[in-house]
Amino acid sequence: MLALLVLLPIAAFLALLCGAPARLTAIGAAALNLTLALVAACSWHCSSWAFSVPVLAKPAINLAFGFPDGMSVVMVLLTAIVTLAAVLSGKAPAGRETLYFGSSLLLSGGALGAFAATDLFFFYAFHELALLPTFLMIGILGRGERRAAAWKITIYLGLGSIVLLAGLVWLANLTGTFDMGKMAAAAGNIDPAAQKAIAALLLVGFGTLVSLFPFHSWAAPAYASAPAPIAMLHAGVLKKFGLYGLLRLAIPLVPDGLQVWLNPLLLLLLGNILWVGYVTVSQKRLDLLLGNSSVMHMGYIFLAIAALIAMPDNPLARSAAIVLMFAHGISIALLFDLTDRIERSTGSLEMADLGGLAKATPALAFMFGIAAMASIGLPGLANFAGEVLVFLAAFKSYTGTAGLAPVQLACIASIWGVVISAVYMLRAYRNIFQGPAVNLTATAPDLALSDRAAALLLIVTLFAVGLYPNLLLNLLK
Amino acid sequence: MPAYYLEALTVTLGIALLMAEAFVPSRDKGWVGIAAALGLTVILGLTCLAIGPAAKPAAAWAHWPLWNFYAFDGLARFYKIFALLCTILVLLMAVDYRQILARFTDHPGSQAGTGEYHALPVFACAGMMWMASARDLAGAFVALELVTITFYILVAYMRRNVGSLEAGVKYLILGALSTGFLVYGIAWIYGATGTLSLPGIGELIGNAGASSDPINRTALLFGVALVMVGLGFKMGAVPMQVWIPDVYQGAPTPTTAFLSVGSKAAGFILTLRFLEPFLASELTRGPVLALLLILACATLLFGNLAAIPQTNFKRLLAYSSIAHAGFLLLALAAWQPLAAELSSAKVVSFYLATYLLMTLGVFFVLAQVRIQRDGESIADFNGLGKTNPPLALALTVLLAALAGLPLTAGFIGKFFVFCLAVQAHLWWALAIATIAAGAGFYYYFKVIRAMWWTPPATDTPLRLPPLSATCIAILTIAVLLFGIWPQPIWMLLNQ
Numbered sequence: 001m002l003a004l005l006v007l008l009p010i011a012a013f014l015a016l017l018c019g020a021p022a023r024l025t026a027i028g029a030a031a032l033n034l035t036l037a038l039v040a041a042c043s044w045h046c047s048s049w050a051f052s053v054p055v056l057a058k059p060a061i062n063l064a065f066g067f068p069d070g071m072s073v074v075m076v077l078l079t080a081i082v083t084l085a086a087v088l089s090g091k092a093p094a095g096r097e098t099l100y101f102g103s104s105l106l107l108s109g110g111a112l113g114a115f116a117a118t119d120l121f122f123f124y125a126f127h128e129l130a131l132l133p134t135f136l137m138i139g140i141l142g143r144g145e146r147r148a149a150a151w152k153i154t155i156y157l158g159l160g161s162i163v164l165l166a167g168l169v170w171l172a173n174l175t176g177t178f179d180m181g182k183m184a185a186a187a188g189n190i191d192p193a194a195q196k197a198i199a200a201l202l203l204v205g206f207g208t209l210v211s212l213f214p215f216h217s218w219a220a221p222a223y224a225s226a227p228a229p230i231a232m233l234h235a236g237v238l239k240k241f242g243l244y245g246l247l248r249l250a251i252p253l254v255p256d257g258l259q260v261w262l263n264p265l266l267l268l269l270l271g272n273i274l275w276v277g278y279v280t281v282s283q284k285r286l287d288l289l290l291g292n293s294s295v296m297h298m299g300y301i302f303l304a305i306a307a308l309i310a311m312p313d314n315p316l317a318r319s320a321a322i323v324l325m326f327a328h329g330i331s332i333a334l335l336f337d338l339t340d341r342i343e344r345s346t347g348s349l350e351m352a353d354l355g356g357l358a359k360a361t362p363a364l365a366f367m368f369g370i371a372a373m374a375s376i377g378l379p380g381l382a383n384f385a386g387e388v389l390v391f392l393a394a395f396k397s398y399t400g401t402a403g404l405a406p407v408q409l410a411c412i413a414s415i416w417g418v419v420i421s422a423v424y425m426l427r428a429y430r431n432i433f434q435g436p437a438v439n440l441t442a443t444a445p446d447l448a449l450s451d452r453a454a455a456l457l458l459i460v461t462l463f464a465v466g467l468y469p470n471l472l473l474n475l476l477k
Numbered sequence: 478m479p480a481y482y483l484e485a486l487t488v489t490l491g492i493a494l495l496m497a498e499a500f501v502p503s504r505d506k507g508w509v510g511i512a513a514a515l516g517l518t519v520i521l522g523l524t525c526l527a528i529g530p531a532a533k534p535a536a537a538w539a540h541w542p543l544w545n546f547y548a549f550d551g552l553a554r555f556y557k558i559f560a561l562l563c564t565i566l567v568l569l570m571a572v573d574y575r576q577i578l579a580r581f582t583d584h585p586g587s588q589a590g591t592g593e594y595h596a597l598p599v600f601a602c603a604g605m606m607w608m609a610s611a612r613d614l615a616g617a618f619v620a621l622e623l624v625t626i627t628f629y630i631l632v633a634y635m636r637r638n639v640g641s642l643e644a645g646v647k648y649l650i651l652g653a654l655s656t657g658f659l660v661y662g663i664a665w666i667y668g669a670t671g672t673l674s675l676p677g678i679g680e681l682i683g684n685a686g687a688s689s690d691p692i693n694r695t696a697l698l699f700g701v702a703l704v705m706v707g708l709g710f711k712m713g714a715v716p717m718q719v720w721i722p723d724v725y726q727g728a729p730t731p732t733t734a735f736l737s738v739g740s741k742a743a744g745f746i747l748t749l750r751f752l753e754p755f756l757a758s759e760l761t762r763g764p765v766l767a768l769l770l771i772l773a774c775a776t777l778l779f780g781n782l783a784a785i786p787q788t789n790f791k792r793l794l795a796y797s798s799i800a801h802a803g804f805l806l807l808a809l810a811a812w813q814p815l816a817a818e819l820s821s822a823k824v825v826s827f828y829l830a831t832y833l834l835m836t837l838g839v840f841f842v843l844a845q846v847r848i849q850r851d852g853e854s855i856a857d858f859n860g861l862g863k864t865n866p867p868l869a870l871a872l873t874v875l876l877a878a879l880a881g882l883p884l885t886a887g888f889i890g891k892f893f894v895f896c897l898a899v900q901a902h903l904w905w906a907l908a909i910a911t912i913a914a915g916a917g918f919y920y921y922f923k924v925i926r927a928m929w930w931t932p933p934a935t936d937t938p939l940r941l942p943p944l945s946a947t948c949i950a951i952l953t954i955a956v957l958l959f960g961i962w963p964q965p966i967w968m969l970l971n972q
Binding site: 056058061 | 816819860873877882883884889890895896899900907911914915918919922925926929930960962963964967971
């Protein structure tokens with residue numbers, strides 16, 4: 001059954017190549033996929049979801065999908081929701097519909113494959129499949145400095161993937177299998193020296209894919225120039241692959257190795273939150289600001305991972321990371337979506353050129369406001385649930401007698417990040433939507449119906465998880 | 478049917494074609510290539526019927542001394558199929574390419590001089606098939622020379638084209654030099670062991686400790702090193718790679734494709750056959766593996782780094798072929814005997830099979846660009862995504878496969894090489910291979926970038942003739958199919 005979920009977008013992509021109407025097919029496939037994903041979320045314990053076809057007998061490699069735990073379900077849900085929003089609101093340039101919607105579908109299929117795969121080989125392979133349309137689309141249909149941005153993301157993520165591959169092959173070699181379930185069973189047999197090296201490879205490899213400081217500089221220019229659905233899908237969904245990989249493979253298989261790198265990791269994630277945070281504050285364009293902010297927010301998820309490394313039986317940290325991944329995925333997709341609307345209706349994203357947009361486009365202003373609040377972490381929205389859980393998780397190992405451990409110190413420092421994100425988000429909101437209207441904004445058209453539907457889907461999700469986080473936490477039990 | 482019929486039939490086919498070409502009055506020489514391809518397809522079908530002496534020990538032919546020179550096992554069958562398939566595809570490529578050949582041979586405008594070009598690859602194919610079965614250094618040498626001498630002609634075939642002539646001279650001189658090394662090395666090995674038979678050498682050095690007549694290890698290793706120089710020339714291993722960029726660039730495109738796939742694969746099967754006894758014995762394994770490791774690292778670094786600044790696509794493919802030789806050598810350097818689940822021989826063969834699909838596919842496209850755009854530089858691919866999107870998509874898949882992108886056949890080959898290197902704990906080589914693969918992404922994507930991101934120079938679309946279009950489509954689909962389902966190739970190898 002899960003294979004259907006993964007293959008549906010790919011089949012739709014092939015249908016597009018054969019000449020099916022691009023937008024309708026894409027929306028149909030995405031809607032069907034979201035339905036399937038919701039059904040899967042309700043019944044993921046059922047064994048009929050698992051799927052396995054051998055592609056190579058010796059060494060055994062299977063095209064296998066399954067839900068080993070709730071984390072995969074959450075990620076699959078995230079992918080399905082963001083995909084539907086992306087294709088609903090996407091406006092392809094004339095004559096390029098096939099390319100535009102086809103690449104979104106391919107990206108979605110790759111991400112679903114990576115999150116649902118239970119075989120290491122396809123886990124890696126599907127992620128790479130999703131990267132290819134990302135690179136091409138930024139280069140072909142991007143804005144501004146698209147070629148430089150596309151080239152940069154290609155090189156960065158290509159290199160990151162290869163480092164990652166070295167770590168994964170090493171892991172597979174030590175455990176003697178590509179089946180991720182069997183790998184986890186053989187976790188105890190990996191000797192500490194190898195663990196240390198594998199952990200370093202995985203941290204750098206996965207870290208590059210998630211824009212861990214200092215491997216983050218590809219992210220902001222790439223998101224700034226990517227077409228809206230690609231930015232939504234990559235920043236919202238595909239980037240989470242690195243975090244998912246760390247949680248799925250690195251933490252259970254090389255816990256002792258990660259322990260060695262805990263303090264460097266804490267420094268790097270503070271780099272994400274504080275350094276990139278200040279960089280974000282100084283941005284003049286909204287798209288670059290959002291690109292940097294998405295890099296910054298990765299720091300919190302890394303903090304949850306660090307809390308999990310510091311205290312492997314931490315009951316909160318894992319859920320915290322997953323909830324925040326989900327929340328950030330939805331909120332950043334919403335932000336990129338609405339940013340694209342702003343550019344479409346005003347023609348500019350320079351904050352200095354804009355102002356008073358709220359008068360002409362109240363719906364857009366309202367929805368952007370919600371997205372901005374979510375991104376800051378206002379209670380009632382999903383990001384708040386995630387961030388609070390992260391901070392609590394970081395203090396779970398605090399006993400009072402031993403004093404503050406490095407994780408807790410990092411946590412205290414990173415709380416400053418909340419202030420930073422409030423500063424840049426509120427400032428951006430004020431510059432764009434409030435104050436007197438200027439030429440560009442006075443007659444800007446408001447959101448169309450399909451745009452509202454897409455944004456509403458994301459907003460409802462944000463509220464649902466924010467007001468009742470157990471929706472996700474129950475899946476993760 | 479005894480297996481040696483295959484080579485005999487191939488040579489017969491070649492001679493028959495040469496005769497027919499000389500006596501059939503026809504202005505268009507395309508039929509020679511089609512006939513050769515059809516003949517080879519029949520022989521390809523016959524490989525399924527071919528058997529060795531072990532399968533039918535009662536037959537008279539099973540006792541012939543020929544079998545001292547000629548082995549027929551799973552690996553031999555695999556490489557015979559490989560050579561046949563490669564030659565068929567090259568011949569089909571040459572059929573569409575003959576208008577360029579005609580321009581630079583006898584009289585511009587007439588195809589009178591192009592007939593032999595379609596018959597000669599058949600002889601090279603026979604040589605490659607024989608190399609796959611080599612059991613004896615003398616036999617191997619003769620087969621190798623059959624291939625090399627055919628290539629001397631094929632490389633310099635466009636005799637009114639200075640580039641092709643220059644390539645021919647370079648290939649001739651360096652090829653002759655490498656032949657010298659090879660013969661000299663074989664002589665040293667014979668001097669040290671007293672036999673030319675590879676199993677015989679294996680037996681001798683296998684129980685060297687027990688024998689009363691000790692083998693001169695230094696002399697033997699010297700011989701091995703010299704032979705490796707000769708074989709390195711075929712494989713394109715650094716430092717015997719100097720000829721590759723110039724010869725690849727100058728030679729007619731089908732020849733280049735043939736060199737980079739067929740000739741290289743033949744070099745690798747011969748190296749596998751040749752090194753097997755030396756890697757099985759404690760006496761020689763250490764130094765031979767060290768030699769392979771050095772060759773692999775140097776080849777990986779040189780091939781990949783030197784490919785980065787290239788602007789001519791054909792030259793880029795030349796460096797890419799060196800780069801792939803580096804990965805193949807790394808699989809050899811991380812030696813696992815044939816009995817292992819993931820043996821070096823199997824990985825090399827698998828890698829070569831995927832390499833055949835990807836590289837020949839790219840060369841098909843390149844040949845058409847050469848014919849229709851009259852150029853071979855990366856800039857000639859500009860805007861292909863706009864003028865012919867299906868072709869650009871196919872080339873994107875093929876190049877991504879060459880770069881080793883997952884879900885294409887190219888990834889699985891590289892993946893196995895990485896697995897082998899990890900098993901053998903070759904950490905430094907692994908680091909170099911990682912850098913090499915990263916560089917690969919860069920230079921293959923340069924072409925993808927040109928196709929999709931750069932506007933086209935002319936609006937005339939590239940139109941593919943049906944033959945080339947079919948071949949490109951089949952190869953691209955195969956690259957994707959084997960990227961997800963590699964089992965068929967693996968089964969062929971495990972026979």
